[in-house]
Amino acid sequence: MSEMRQLVGLLKQIDDQLVACMRCGMCQAVCPIYAETGLEGHVARGKIALLECLADEVIKDPAGVKERLDACLLCGSCQANCPSGVKALDIFLKARAFLTGYYGLPPVKRAIFRGLLQNPKLFDTVLGVASKFQGLFTKPVNDMLGSSCARVFSDLIGGRHFAPLADKPLHDVSPARDTPRGHSGLKIAFFYGCVVDKMFPRIGEAVLKVCDHHGVGVFMPHGQACCGIPALSSGDRETFEKLVALNMKVFAEADFDVLVTPCATCTSTIKKIWPLMAEDLPATTRFQIKELSAKVKDISAFLIQDVGVTPADVAVSGEPATVTYHDPCHLKKSLGISAEPRALIGCNPRYKLKEMEGADSCCGSGGSFTLQHYDLSKRIGKRKRDNIVATGATVAATSCPACMLQIGDMLSQAGDKLAIRHPVEIYAETLAGR
Amino acid sequence: MTNHLSQKFEEIVGAGNVLASEVDRHNYAYDAAVLAPKLPALAVRPETPEALGRVVKTCNELGLPLTVRGSGTNLSGGTIPSEGGVVVLTGALNKIVEINEADMYAVVQTGVVTAKFAAEVAKRGLFYPPDPGSQAVSTMGGNVAENAGGLRGLKYGVTKDYVMGMSFYDVDGELIKAGSRTVKCVTGMNLHGLMVGSEGTLGVFNEIILKLVPPPKASKAMMAIFDDLGKASETVAAIIAAKIVPATLEYMDDFTIKTVEDFAHAGLPTDAKALLLIEVDGHPAQVEDEAAEVEAICKRVGATRIQVAKDAAERNKVWEARRAALSALARVRPTTVLEDATVPRSKIPAMVGALEKIAEKYKLTIGTFGHAGDGNLHPTILTDKRDHAEFTRVEAAIDEIFDVALSLGGTLSGEHGIGTAKSKYMVKEVGQGSIMYAKRLKAALDPKNILNPGKITGA
Numbered sequence: 001m002s003e004m005r006q007l008v009g010l011l012k013q014i015d016d017q018l019v020a021c022m023r024c025g026m027c028q029a030v031c032p033i034y035a036e037t038g039l040e041g042h043v044a045r046g047k048i049a050l051l052e053c054l055a056d057e058v059i060k061d062p063a064g065v066k067e068r069l070d071a072c073l074l075c076g077s078c079q080a081n082c083p084s085g086v087k088a089l090d091i092f093l094k095a096r097a098f099l100t101g102y103y104g105l106p107p108v109k110r111a112i113f114r115g116l117l118q119n120p121k122l123f124d125t126v127l128g129v130a131s132k133f134q135g136l137f138t139k140p141v142n143d144m145l146g147s148s149c150a151r152v153f154s155d156l157i158g159g160r161h162f163a164p165l166a167d168k169p170l171h172d173v174s175p176a177r178d179t180p181r182g183h184s185g186l187k188i189a190f191f192y193g194c195v196v197d198k199m200f201p202r203i204g205e206a207v208l209k210v211c212d213h214h215g216v217g218v219f220m221p222h223g224q225a226c227c228g229i230p231a232l233s234s235g236d237r238e239t240f241e242k243l244v245a246l247n248m249k250v251f252a253e254a255d256f257d258v259l260v261t262p263c264a265t266c267t268s269t270i271k272k273i274w275p276l277m278a279e280d281l282p283a284t285t286r287f288q289i290k291e292l293s294a295k296v297k298d299i300s301a302f303l304i305q306d307v308g309v310t311p312a313d314v315a316v317s318g319e320p321a322t323v324t325y326h327d328p329c330h331l332k333k334s335l336g337i338s339a340e341p342r343a344l345i346g347c348n349p350r351y352k353l354k355e356m357e358g359a360d361s362c363c364g365s366g367g368s369f370t371l372q373h374y375d376l377s378k379r380i381g382k383r384k385r386d387n388i389v390a391t392g393a394t395v396a397a398t399s400c401p402a403c404m405l406q407i408g409d410m411l412s413q414a415g416d417k418l419a420i421r422h423p424v425e426i427y428a429e430t431l432a433g434r
Numbered sequence: 435m436t437n438h439l440s441q442k443f444e445e446i447v448g449a450g451n452v453l454a455s456e457v458d459r460h461n462y463a464y465d466a467a468v469l470a471p472k473l474p475a476l477a478v479r480p481e482t483p484e485a486l487g488r489v490v491k492t493c494n495e496l497g498l499p500l501t502v503r504g505s506g507t508n509l510s511g512g513t514i515p516s517e518g519g520v521v522v523l524t525g526a527l528n529k530i531v532e533i534n535e536a537d538m539y540a541v542v543q544t545g546v547v548t549a550k551f552a553a554e555v556a557k558r559g560l561f562y563p564p565d566p567g568s569q570a571v572s573t574m575g576g577n578v579a580e581n582a583g584g585l586r587g588l589k590y591g592v593t594k595d596y597v598m599g600m601s602f603y604d605v606d607g608e609l610i611k612a613g614s615r616t617v618k619c620v621t622g623m624n625l626h627g628l629m630v631g632s633e634g635t636l637g638v639f640n641e642i643i644l645k646l647v648p649p650p651k652a653s654k655a656m657m658a659i660f661d662d663l664g665k666a667s668e669t670v671a672a673i674i675a676a677k678i679v680p681a682t683l684e685y686m687d688d689f690t691i692k693t694v695e696d697f698a699h700a701g702l703p704t705d706a707k708a709l710l711l712i713e714v715d716g717h718p719a720q721v722e723d724e725a726a727e728v729e730a731i732c733k734r735v736g737a738t739r740i741q742v743a744k745d746a747a748e749r750n751k752v753w754e755a756r757r758a759a760l761s762a763l764a765r766v767r768p769t770t771v772l773e774d775a776t777v778p779r780s781k782i783p784a785m786v787g788a789l790e791k792i793a794e795k796y797k798l799t800i801g802t803f804g805h806a807g808d809g810n811l812h813p814t815i816l817t818d819k820r821d822h823a824e825f826t827r828v829e830a831a832i833d834e835i836f837d838v839a840l841s842l843g844g845t846l847s848g849e850h851g852i853g854t855a856k857s858k859y860m861v862k863e864v865g866q867g868s869i870m871y872a873k874r875l876k877a878a879l880d881p882k883n884i885l886n887p888g889k890i891t892g893a
Binding site (some may be wrong): 016019020022024025026028038039040041046049050053058059060061062066067068071083084092156 | 526549691
């Protein structure tokens with residue numbers, strides 16, 4: 001019972017945020033989960049109401065509340081459209097942490113987050129081995145965790161059409177580097193993120209190729225840790241904070257102008273969630289985190305805004321290929337970036353962009369969601385797939401490797417023959433290269 | 435008890451469609467009104483009209499209070515259930531049955547979302563004008579039950595002006611039909627008219643037949659700024675006197691202007707006392723003439739600045755300020771109490787003056803915006819419901835707002851409904867006789883008082 005008191009006490013801390021919800025219900029118009037189920041408990045208003053009930057001790061059993069909270073993509077559509085500016089994502093992340101504190105982390109998640117993620121070298125080694133024994137590795141990790149990076153594992157689950165682990169991760173293909181500013185006068189720190197490192201090293205290579213071409217210096221250290229969102233969205237604040245600290249150690253002192261990532265989720269986590277969760281940390285740490293998080297940028301935004309790339313002068317033979325672009329929630333809804341990835345695609349004249357209906361609607365992957373609610377995730381993903389296919393595009397582009405996994409799964413299951421590319425890959429194709 | 439009940443309803447709607455867990459019950463205990471939640475026994479989600487009818491019949495047999503809920507956006511507590519009652523969710527009854535272009539009508543199920551319906555109608559080159567603020571989520575059943583309004587009320591009317599007929603279930607689960615698909619119909623009593631605005635107290639809607647109209651071919655929007663409220667009001671009167679009926683004629687007070695500017699940086703003058711947003715629509719030539727005339731009137735009466743939108747982008751900008759009004763106000767304090775007392779349009783200056791005095795008297799922050807063309811104002815009280823002392827003053831202020839509105843020949847609610855929030859004020863406006871008449875009507879049609887009990891007429 002004392003634990004319950006503690007939980008109530010923690011929820012009272014976010015009372016000011018909870019009370020800002022005026023119950024207008026406008027979140028029902030944009031929530032991808034609600035669109036499928038129509039349940040009040042699946043929309044932000046309903047979840048916030050339940051948290052208030054829990055804080056007021058009107059609801060006795062937190063399990064039901066936790067279950068509803070977990071049925072959320074953390075896509076941020078509700079927050080982006082909330083008339084009274086309720087910080088729904090902050091609320092949900094904090095509440096998940098409180099409830100996980102109450103119930104404890106499930107053993108499998110504990111093993112992954114605390115045993116593996118917190119130890120990047122071990123994580124790399126395990127996955128390095130796993131890539132060679134993927135078939136064997138499937139069973140033991142089954143039913144594990146969830147959350148964007150954790151989809152590294154989730155895609156090992158049978159029934160899915162998953163992108164296999166790369167033979168060689170990015171950090172093996174491209175060794176650590178620290179190159180000086182070239183003719184651009186700019187230098188980035190390259191935070192590639194788990195999914196790019198371990199499943200889509202080709203995206204990381206494209207980033208490096210583009211930077212080399214434009215004379216952008218690159219600081220790419222080894223020992224980068226996960227951005228932490230998989231742990232935090234499962235309520236594991238302890239692991240999250242350790243991961244942030246690991247990354248701070250690697251990046252905080254380095255010399256660079258912009259922290260660039262090719263992953264919408266990593267960008268949004270570093271930009272928004274790191275400072276948010278740093279509130280209780282010592283002032284100096286908090287300051288360092290804010291400094292770093294202010295420097296983070298999505299690769300497309302960096303190339304368009306800072307480098308100023310323009311359409312490439314390359315020969316086009318025949319009709320340009322049709323490409324359609326999916327807005328990752330963590331880029332558009334969270335950070336308001338939607339023009340730059342399109343502009344970057346537009347820099348390759350061999351492609352013609354055709355907008356799909358609902359380009360900014362969630363693809364249905366999201367956090368531990370795709371694992372715990374694969375059926376629902378698939379239903380949402382199917383809509384995305386239909387909208388992509390309706391454009392007649394031969395290439396689907398998006399700025400988040402996690403979305404790429406989900407969309408790839410959906411397209412593949414439907415037997416569609418589309419390629420999935422990151423905008424930076426499309427742009428890199430125009431550059432003479434290695 | 436709940437288990438037994440759940441079973442009974444599961445037989446009708448299927449196991450997945452009975453929601454009776456602790457969290458489910460708490461999730462269907464509230465709506466958008468600032469009122470205390472009430473815990474129902476369970477919620478059911480019928481997927482077919484037949485199941486809907488059987489749910490109603492079963493509730494009546496068991497004497498269980500029944501509250502129909504679309505998207506739960508009601509601002510007067512109309513979708514807050516009775517303690518221990520049944521919430522009937524219409525979300526699965528969301529088919530647009532027919533859109534008939536030749537005869538310009540549509541038939542919808544009760545759970546169809548307003549904006550989705552309007553968009554489907556627009557795709558076919560027709561127009562469904564009612565546009566309540568919650569249209570992105572509100573349902574057609576809810577719109578009809580509350581007689582929802584919106585920004586276009588002055589020229590195009592409100593929901594009731596578009597209901598041609600409907601079918602609904604009575605408490606015995608009989609399907610009652612009223613009205614028709616024809617423009618003219620005097621067959622039988624105007625029962626669908628009775629259903630409009632009945633707030634779920636007389637029957638449970640099944641399908642609704644709605645009138646559609648051709649869309650206007652052109653429109654023009656402008657923003658006029660005033661340093662004096664009287665001049666803004668005089669402008670409204672002058673426009674109407676010139677026999678021009680704008681599609682929208684919206685008002686914002688000085689507090690709302692300042693708050694919107696702080697929030698949206700739309701370039702509004704923060705020293706302005708009042709602002710009007712005016713849009714005329716219709717045939718292109720008529721729109722040109724009327725827009726010029728409205729502009730001249732604004733100048734003549736003394737607007738300090740007039741901004742006419744030259745294209746769609748500018749028009750959007752003009753409306754951005756209005757759309758931001760509630761959002762901007764809602765962010766000022768934790769609790770937002772959105773009222774909708776309505777007065778004859780000539781009484782707007784008196785009403786606004788009274789609102790200022792009330793805000794001062796009760797030491798409250800009130801921002802007022804709304805539909806100047808039809809006198810439907812939205813005094814918005816910004817408060818914190820956790821501050822009990824302040825909230826008591828809010829309640830006193832609301833009492834006084836209604837007294838003033840009534841003394842000016844106005845009405846308690848323009849478009850939000852009476853629900854439970856305003857039922858106690860009803861007697862002041864209509865008198866005890868009218869309430870008794872409504873109660874006798876309800877008692878005859880719903881002898882066990884199961885249909886959304888306590889709404890409109892009180893307990």
